[in-house]
Amino acid sequence: AWLATIFWSADIPYCFVVGFHSEGVIEMRVRKIASNYIKTWLPFDLLVIGIDWSLTITSLIEDDGSNKDGIGFVRLGKTVKFLRLVRLLRLWKAHSVMNELFDRIQSEWCVIMLGISKLLLLILFMVHVIACGWYAIGTLKDNEFNWVQTNFDDKGRTDLMYKYLTSLHWSITQFTPAGMEVVPQNSAERLTSVLVIVFAMVTFSSFISAITNAMNQLRNLNRERNEQLAVLRRYFSENRIPTGLMGRIWASLQQAMGRSKRRVHERDIAILQLLPWNLKTELQEEVYAPILTAHPLFMHYSSMLKMQMRKIYQNSLREVSLGIGQELFNFGEGSETMYFVLTGVLAYREDGTDGRMPSQSMVSAGHWLCEPALWVSWKHTGQVVATTHCEFIALQVSEVHKVFGQGSYSQDCGVRKYAKIFYRYFQEQPEVLTDIWSDLDIINEMAFRAFEDDYSDDESSDFEITGASLQELRKQKDVRQVMKTRGSGMQGSNLTSSSFDPR
Structure with missing residues (x-):
């Protein structure tokens, strides 16, 4: 935690000397850089860094060991949980940083695979958050019946890992047609279940569409080559080419295609014609x-x-x-x-x-x-x-x-x-x-x-x-x-x- 806080704190003065793009030109004047940073990311960075330092100081107070049974300590614990949740806002800035890194990758295959990996990680993160929220709702003391009591307490299940995996399993089933034995036991849980299903209908279909599109792009990278190979197979078959000659031709073509990696030429990039x-x-x-x-x-x-x-x-x-x-x-x-x-x-x-x-x-x-x-x-x-x-x-x-x-x-x-x-x-x-x-x-x-x-x-x-x-x-x-x-x-x-x- 200390290292992360120091790193992000040092990032603020560093951002005052990092150039930015402005109308096709890289701006490197310190005054302009500082003005742009103050108007864009500085308020956000100060908010997140303030939360980091607050959590760091809070952890020192907790380690002090004094007045742990008082009402103030309970309130402090709730505040810490809220601040840790707010700190996830840093993912917003991480998204723009990742896009800049993607722009530096030259391999189209790597860009597509990283895009698919990013979508999968985002899905897992959302499922994890929903699972934690579902378990938290099940532990509310205001309800006489809840799914945690029905599935764990009444059956003597105390293993924390089993509880988490069960909650995660329920969360995943809300995004798919699958079902499981966990069902809502009160109005709050039923409302939560309905809201999660509506949310999943919108987001999960978008994720599936994006992953399918990425897989099609991956397939199209070698489409022209595969079409040529299919035509060549047909040519061999119609002309009854001997097996030995076919083998030598295939080996030579595979070697040539493996080595002949043409550079990207300027004429291949039509969008460059839009430049002044x-x-x-x-x-x-x-x-x-x-x-x-x-x-x-x-x-x-x-x-x-x-x-x-x-x-x-x-x-x-x-x-x-x-x-x-x-x-x-x-x-x-x-x-x-x-x-x-x-x-x-x-x-x-x-x-x-x-x-x-x-x-x-x-x-x-x-x-x-x-x-x-x-x-x-x-x-x-x-x-x-x-x-x-x-x-x-x-x-x-x-x-x-x-x-x-x-x-x-x-x-x-x-x-x-x-x-x-x-x-x-x-x-x-x-x-x-x-x-x-x-x-x-x-x-x-x-x-x-x-x-x-x-x-x-x-x-x-x-x-x-x-x-x-x-x-x-x-x-x-x-x-x-x-x-x-x-x-x-x-x-x-x-x-x-x-x-x-x-x-």
Whole structure:
């Protein structure tokens, strides 16, 4: 009791510094927080804490042992019982706290199961309270006959646990069509029984409806998957597929479905369309910025042109999922998309049909693919296949170019310089460039030269910088170590200059 009282007492000053949501914004100003708390939960908390401290002091008086036989002590005992009952008001606040905790749970299955558990506990609590009240009515001295005397005293039953379970049994039967041997013996008990039955008719039907609805939601979580499996069984039966082949297919599908847990994409949440533009772009920035700004170009661009970057988040991105064994793209296909890998591992294969040596590299989360599509007319130099379930952010090249073109000449100067440096650097050595090229040292240098260096924007100066500093940086790197650590697959190539038509 002491620990609970101290905990809830300390919770009051803590609530003066806990922020709250106000019209879609988290309010963290202390003055506003204090004003909101005083107008909402503070009176309630003071009431409950006052009861806690009253009960604590009362328990000390009881332990003192003085004047236990007086009328004052009897009245004090009744007051204590009433205060303990009033203290149950804390469940009102606990309900809002539980709802906040539920909002933090990501698993839909867990939310549904916790909701069902909450309903069952609430039913048990109500049944317990009614059972205690029923027993209390049966012990009133004003009635000559009562159910306690008939079922316990006259039969010599003195076990307290048996009395409680009998009362609990009667309480449960009022919510169900079941019956038992306990019946009212006087007018007060009969009236209580009628009121409890009317209350049970309303509340218990609501509880059953809520639990049934929750069970249906639980069943619907896997409805689409079960329907597909049922259709597959029918397909096997109609085509008389051999048992051995069916077993291998079932095992492969079960493994794939167990691993392929697709992330929730923004387009799956229709309610997000109701958000105002500013709040929606702020959400998109929180989700996508850590992914895109891992690339030095977008890191510099975001720091200088935040509103333009938000337009990229809004209009140029889409989320893509790829199952095990599925292909992202194939050799020779035209590319209009740059990809950022969020999760999973991919195998990048070059078969040597374009003059390159056949090779295979692994690409994992944190890498990007097909950056050349942003700056040149690009055709894929290999094939990408998912070895695990993978998630991507796909950057639409045409939409990104629209955003780049909306800024003024001075605003987009860094992007133009980066594109020139990129184009001229790989025009000199096209054999280096592949779909998965992502040499971070060189990209950092390119971005620094484009956004940070103060040099003229004419072509000769641009070529000189690219041919000097970047080429020197390239010579200083161990190419085979880059291939090993970055998975870039930079083998020799006979790419023609037509592959580098600038965008």
